[in-house]
Amino acid sequence: MDFGFSPEQEKFRQEIHEFLENDADAKGAKEEWAAGNGYGPHTWVIMKKLGARGWLTPAWPKEYGGLGLPAMYRALAMEEMDYFTGRGSRGVLCGIGMTGTVLLGHGSEEQKREYLLRISRGEIDFALGYTEPEAGSDLANLSIKAEDKGDYFLVNGQKMFNTACHYAQYHWLGARTQVVEPKYKGISLFIVDLKTPGITIIPIQALGFKTNQIFYDNVKVPKNCLVGELNRGFYYIMEALDHERTYTTSRLNGELEKLIQYAKTSGKSKDPIIRQKLAQLSTEMEIAKLFALRIPWMLDRGMRPTPEAAILKVFYAELQQRVINTAQQILSPYGQLKKDSKWAQLDGEFELEYTASLEGIITRGTCEVMRNIIALRKLGLPAR
Ligand SMILES: Cc1cc2nc3c(=O)[nH]c(=O)nc-3n(C[C@H](O)[C@H](O)[C@H](O)COP(=O)(O)OP(=O)(O)OC[C@H]3O[C@@H](n4cnc5c(N)ncnc54)[C@H](O)[C@@H]3O)c2cc1C
Secondary structure: OOOOOOHHHHHHHHHHHHHHHOOHHHHHHHHHHHOOOOOOHHHHHHHHHHHHOOOOOOOOOHHHOOOOOOHHHHHHHHHHHHHHHHHHHHHHHHHHHHHHHHHHHHOOHHHHHHHHHHHHOOOOOEEEEOOEOOEOOOHHHOOOEEEEOOOEEEEEEEEOOOHHHHOOOEEEEEEEOOOOOOHHHHEEEEEEEOOOOOEEEEEEEEOOEEEEEEEEEEEEEEHHHEEOOOOOHHHHHHHHHHHHOOOOOHHHHHHHHHHHHHHHHHOHHHOHHHHHHHHHHHHHHHHHHHHHHHHHHHHOOOOOOHHHHHHHHHHHHHHHHHHHHHHHHHHHHHHHOOOOOOOOOHHHHHHHHHHHHHHHOOOOOOHHHHHHHHHHHHOOOOOO
16 A cells, blocks of 8 residues: 655645745735635635646646646645645635536536636636525525526525625525425526625624625526536535545644644643643544545545545544644633734634634534434444
């Protein structure tokens, strides 16, 4: 078994590393995301710079703006982006991770030409439009309605926690097109221009993030905005979610390294309990890195990593909590202070990471739901 990267992969990673390390917009993007607002001017600029080099979508075919490389290259690019732009790398998760994945597999040629090139160049992004007040984990229960009116679909209803709606150009909308049992067989996917008349976006604040409620009031969605087949949306959503759960570990690893360095320079590393805790976290981080790289490794072999993505999500999200909680113990109450306090430690990063770690166990499927997937798909335990 070979755990190393090829010289080409190392070169690819190094090029992105050096570029991001020296780019002012990467630093600006990190600050924009740390403020919880999502894309700002720096993020748009850095996305375009990365897109121009093909680094946003290295695994896509060349004709749609990719480099035609294996999925492992996407993982390497994401690792570097995650490290330098912090939460900023999350921006690519819907457009590239969800929309791109589904359009490549099931979109019409017209849709591919219309959207994929612009996503790959970093010119546009999508807001993930799944959750509703009564449909979060139980996505099959979603009720926003898209009625076939002949020339168009008429959409009415509400979405909740659709984070990117205030900066993305398009909504990646899951809507009910048929009332049927089982419920998941009546869901379709649509691409909706967020400027369409009848759409209202209301910002809300959750776990340090600006996110949104979005209301559809008699919104006319053209027929060619239906993605793939009618009533097959749930299958596409599930397929793409395996991709969206491909976590990178570089940012969290970087945080842990900062914490270890702090323990050394502050003299706290002499405390035997702190030494034990840091050694344990470092061990778990090595496991997370292997879990994370297993996903692109499987994708490159044509395998679908459903339980593996769920295992990674649970392990990573809960490790993130353990790292942050340990950091709070080591930093003492100073760790709770924001960056702008003169008493803040390590630039207030662990205060910020604390809220991010709460968000991590909820979004992209909660850890409980991931355990259900593991029980069903890996252990073969019967569904409830
Ligand atoms: C900051 C933030 C950003 C988000 N961004 C987006 C976004 O951009 N787009 C989008 O569509 N959604 C987004 N979400 C929504 C997120 O995906 C949902 O919050 C999540 O799926 C959980 O749904 P829920 O909030 O309805 O909770 P519920 O589904 O009601 O769950 C409540 C609790 O019950 C548990 N539970 C539920 N079902 C089961 C079960 N079958 N077995 C065991 N336990 C269960 C859950 O684990 C959880 O602990 C965001 C959420 C947050 C907090």
